[in-house]
Structures are given as structure tokens and as C-alpha cells.
Amino acid sequence: MREALQFYVDGRWVSPTSATVIDVIDPADAGIAGRVAIGNAQDVDHAVAAARKAFDSFSRSSVQERLDLLDAIIAAYQKRADDIAAAVTAEMGAPAWLASAAQVPIGLAHLQTARQILEHYEFSEKRGATLLAKEPVGVCAFITPWNWPLNQIACKVAPALAVGCTMVLKPSEVAPFSGHIFAEVMHEAGVPAGVFNLVHGDGPGVGAALSAHPDVDMVSFTGSTRAGVEVARAAAPTVKRVHQELGGKSANIVLPSADLEAAVAQGVAAMMVNSGQSCNAPSRMMVAAGDMARAKTIAAAAAAEQTVGQPASNAKLGPVVSQAQWDKVQHLIQTGIDEGATLVAGGTGLPDGLDAGYYVKPTVFADVTNDMIIAREEIFGPVLTILAYQDVEQAIVMANDTPYGLAAYVQGAAQEAGEVAGRLRAGQVYLNYPDLDMTAPFGGYKQSGNGREWGAHAFGEFLEVKAVMGYASAGA
Known part of the structure; x- marks a missing residue:
């Protein structure tokens, strides 16, 4: 001890x-x-x-x-x-x-x-x-x-x-x-x-x-x-x-020019790191409305790869930190279900095979709107929300429609992604999942x-x- x-x-x-x-x-x-x-x-x-x-x-x-x-x-x-x-x-x-x-x-x-x-x-x-x-x-x-x-x-x-x-x-x-x-x-x-x-x-x-x-x-x-x-x-x-x-509630805009398969799968994985307990986690993924159906399929498959288990195992995710945190995450997952979002993966309760500890199922919601509680509150657990946008202009508005401004993510063609980044109210913007830069200033707006x-x-x-x-x- x-x-x-x-x-x-x-x-x-x-x-x-x-x-x-x-x-x-x-x-x-x-x-x-x-x-x-x-x-x-x-x-x-x-x-x-x-x-x-x-x-x-x-x-x-x-x-x-x-x-x-x-x-x-x-x-x-x-x-x-x-x-x-x-x-x-x-x-x-x-x-x-x-x-x-x-x-x-x-x-x-x-x-x-x-x-x-x-x-x-x-x-x-x-x-x-x-x-x-x-x-x-x-x-x-x-x-x-x-x-x-x-x-x-x-x-x-x-x-x-x-x-x-x-x-x-x-x-x-x-x-x-x-x-x-x-x-x-x-x-x-x-x-x-x-x-x-x-x-x-x-x-x-x-x-x-x-x-x-x-x-x-x-x-x-x-x-x-x-x-x-x-x-x-x-x-x-x-x-x-x-x-x-x-705190943060970072948007992850997947532009129509992005490789949807790679962008969504990597976005799920990035959200789940450290069991979702990162203030700059890309928790609000935004995809073109016409891509929502494909995004659901890709996200479900990516979530299935996020194994959960004892910290000594090779599982990708361990538990969340405490009973209080587990209770909060469970409450917000149930809130998403009650709000009518589509549960693509995960859900409430302990993952199969784990009957003790504070483990959470890797969870993905789709068809989320930006006024839902799960799109506005920092969940701080392995829970991703996917929202649809009609055009890039709407995606930018949605991304900025939050009291937070710690980080943002943009996937797509380099020039367009850079232009979108310039309009996002966030202290850091990650384009196409880059390597971490230890010299880049870290901090937030709002x-x-x-x-x-x-x-x-x-x-x-x-x-x-x-x-x-x-x-x-x-x-x-």
C-alpha cells in the first residue's frame, strides 16, 4: 500500500x-x-x-x-x-x-x-x-x-x-x-x-x-x-x-475533402485515449449530413476496437478515475439516450467481463444536435458525439457555439483545413491529426x-x- x-x-x-x-x-x-x-x-x-x-x-x-x-x-x-x-x-x-x-x-x-x-x-x-x-x-x-x-x-x-x-x-x-x-x-x-x-x-x-x-x-x-x-x-x-x-468540448470538423474512413476512425481513437479523460479530447465530431450514415458504420467499428480491461492488461482503455466520475459519465450517457441521440456503440453499465472498478463502455452517439446536453457538457469519459452539418459554414458556427475554446480539430484538404482553422475560437487547432508539438502554446479561449x-x-x-x-x- x-x-x-x-x-x-x-x-x-x-x-x-x-x-x-x-x-x-x-x-x-x-x-x-x-x-x-x-x-x-x-x-x-x-x-x-x-x-x-x-x-x-x-x-x-x-x-x-x-x-x-x-x-x-x-x-x-x-x-x-x-x-x-x-x-x-x-x-x-x-x-x-x-x-x-x-x-x-x-x-x-x-x-x-x-x-x-x-x-x-x-x-x-x-x-x-x-x-x-x-x-x-x-x-x-x-x-x-x-x-x-x-x-x-x-x-x-x-x-x-x-x-x-x-x-x-x-x-x-x-x-x-x-x-x-x-x-x-x-x-x-x-x-x-x-x-x-x-x-x-x-x-x-x-x-x-x-x-x-x-x-x-x-x-x-x-x-x-x-x-x-x-x-x-x-x-x-x-x-x-x-x-x-x-474545461473543453472540442469540435472535430471532418470536411467533405477528408478521407472519411480514416478521419472518423482516428477521431474515435483520439477521443478514447486515457478513457476520454483529457480536457482537449475531440468530443464533438462534425460530419457532412450526407456522410452521417457511413460515419456511423465507421465509428461503430472503430469503437469496437477500443478494448477495455485491467490496467495491467494490453487493453486500450482502463477505468475512469473514481466512482463520482463513473456516475457522472453514466448519467450523461443515459441523458444522451433520453435526448433521442442514436446510440451507435457502447451505452450504460460496466463492460462485459468487468464486474468491479470504474470501467465505461466506449460509447458513440450519432444524430446529435448542438443543443443537446451531451453536445454541450464536458463528459470527461470515453463518449463521442457525432453531429451533422449542411455546409462548412454551418460546421464552423456549430464548432464555435460552445462556452469552451480549448482545442479544435479539422480533417481535410490542407488549404481548406487551414482556412477553417483560422475561424475557430480555440487556443489550439489540430489539422489532420498531427504529431504533438511540445513547444506549441497550450491554453484556451472563453x-x-x-x-x-x-x-x-x-x-x-x-x-x-x-x-x-x-x-x-x-x-x-
Whole structure:
């Protein structure tokens, strides 16, 4: 049984101020995977004080010192890769192959990308007699979710560390073990005391205290739009910088020029990755009305290939993360049936042969309209909706008719797909299922958040800009 019963503060492991401990549930069988301590505002005070104390010196560290530090973190992370993968599987149910092939490597990729960018990043610029200096924003609070835990930890920690910020991390209490190992990695790498701190806990007890803390200069949150609103409210009285990566309901427009067979089949597979628990999942597929019948057949066959099973098996899908998540997904599948959408694949209940754990049948609805609940709410499970459009203009309108704007997808002839992309209100647009670009800025329009993560744009989120006028005349 795994345990995360201490916090990492000021360079050492410390006991919480309270004795509150909760079970962490293994979604594969609904058994107990381990225990995690739950912190409070007093624990947050200790961690923030350590980060504040460390900021003065770390913010003035040299680029070379931070490059060396990132090298040490990368090496320590690679040594613990198998441990981290096993933790991800135990805490949130990712199939073992997915944890090893994607969940852990993407965290490493963010560390490596930040290191590459830092090597050539310009922290100052002269414009005539004025110097523009980019300086670390200060103490950062990171509140991260359970669905891609290493991705969301590393894409915040790596750039913040690279530019000279100090930080306090609160990983999800639903999936805390990978974050706990990440703190062990930071300690082994020799991160200076107070630069990186970890406090386990829930949103009301630790997340709210971090968001409201007067000595936190920036809070970066990834999670639901509802929770993001609460983070912003808590942060408002201290006018701290707030970065949010929130929900999504991403459109996937299959243009008439696309190879329908490939576009639909790949769209189903992309939707189902990580059991559909990705904020940028292509959950609203849009096909020409005349192609709907064929799309149903293709989608049904593609869904049948999405095997579901124990994380240790070779199944493509494991469970969703929790009973609450399973209940939500089941409710929304039933809602789609009640709304009159055509159930092409899947449906309610556990998949055949699985009588314990939080497994969901890979589900596809067709003949969906954009006013249906299943087309508007983020389901966060392996559920795809297929909508029909009469012409491309209508497809663009439908794609933008959502409160979200995290991502969008377009399949079809390159020039037309690019023109459609230019009209979509989303922070990322993927044309013809491209390879992942770790340097591309990640973030959303509208209620999908504000600010950008990944690559050089992430550096800017953690920097203040100071204009020093008369710099040349001062003899500098």
C-alpha cells in the first residue's frame, strides 16, 4: 500500500499539522491503493513562507545554475520513471502501457523542453535608452488535477523553475502518489531548500488557502471551469496573477475533402485515449449530413476496437478515475439516450467481463444536435458525439457555439483545413491529426481559461516585465 503522509517543505519532509488522512482508491477494482495526508491553511503558511524565503536568492541565480539544476532533475526523473508510471496506474487507472508510453514521458518532455528554451532565452532587451527586463513573478502556487498528473505538474514547474520562481505544489488528492514521487525527484536533484514545496490536500482546505494567500504572487490552476472560477474569486482580493487551464468540448470538423474512413476512425481513437479523460479530447465530431450514415458504420467499428480491461492488461482503455466520475459519465450517457441521440456503440453499465472498478463502455452517439446536453457538457469519459452539418459554414458556427475554446480539430484538404482553422475560437487547432508539438502554446479561449502553457510562451506566464528608462545614460 502506498502512503503520502508527509509534505515537502523547505528542503525536507515534514509532518502535517493535523492528523487527517484519507484513502486513495484504486479505480481498477475500487479497492484501497493507499493513503494521503490532507493539509490545511497552516501547512500552506509554512510552505509559502519557505518559498518566499528562498525567492530572494533563487530569483538571482544564473541561467547556468538553473540549466544545471534542470539537468539534475531530468536525470533524477529518468531514474524514477518506472516508479512514477506504477504510481499513475495505481492512483488514476491509466493502463500500464499508457503510463509508461505517454503519462510519464510527457512530464519528462516538459522538463527537457524548458531546459532547451532556457539555454537561449533572452531575459532582457534594449530599446534605445530603455532596458526591458524580464524578472520572475515570485512565489507560485500550482494546483494540478488527476487526469494527466505528470503533464500538468511538469508543464508548470519546469518553466517556473527555469525563470527563477519558487513554488508550492498541491497535486490532486485523488491521485497524489505521482506528485509525491516528483517531490522526491526534486529533492534527489538538489533543488535548493524552499524553491519547490509540496502540500497534499483538497481544494477547500489547501487549494483555497493557496489561492488567497497574500504571499503568493501567482496561482496556476488546471481543472474544471467551475473550480477555476472559485480559484479566481479567492485570488481576487490580493490581485495576484491567475493562470487557468480549464474545461473543453472540442469540435472535430471532418470536411467533405477528408478521407472519411480514416478521419472518423482516428477521431474515435483520439477521443478514447486515457478513457476520454483529457480536457482537449475531440468530443464533438462534425460530419457532412450526407456522410452521417457511413460515419456511423465507421465509428461503430472503430469503437469496437477500443478494448477495455485491467490496467495491467494490453487493453486500450482502463477505468475512469473514481466512482463520482463513473456516475457522472453514466448519467450523461443515459441523458444522451433520453435526448433521442442514436446510440451507435457502447451505452450504460460496466463492460462485459468487468464486474468491479470504474470501467465505461466506449460509447458513440450519432444524430446529435448542438443543443443537446451531451453536445454541450464536458463528459470527461470515453463518449463521442457525432453531429451533422449542411455546409462548412454551418460546421464552423456549430464548432464555435460552445462556452469552451480549448482545442479544435479539422480533417481535410490542407488549404481548406487551414482556412477553417483560422475561424475557430480555440487556443489550439489540430489539422489532420498531427504529431504533438511540445513547444506549441497550450491554453484556451472563453471559459477554457486564460494564459498559455508549454514552450516559450509558458516562460512569459512566470515573468514580470520591468522598463528601466534612461538605462543608456546611466552608463550601463
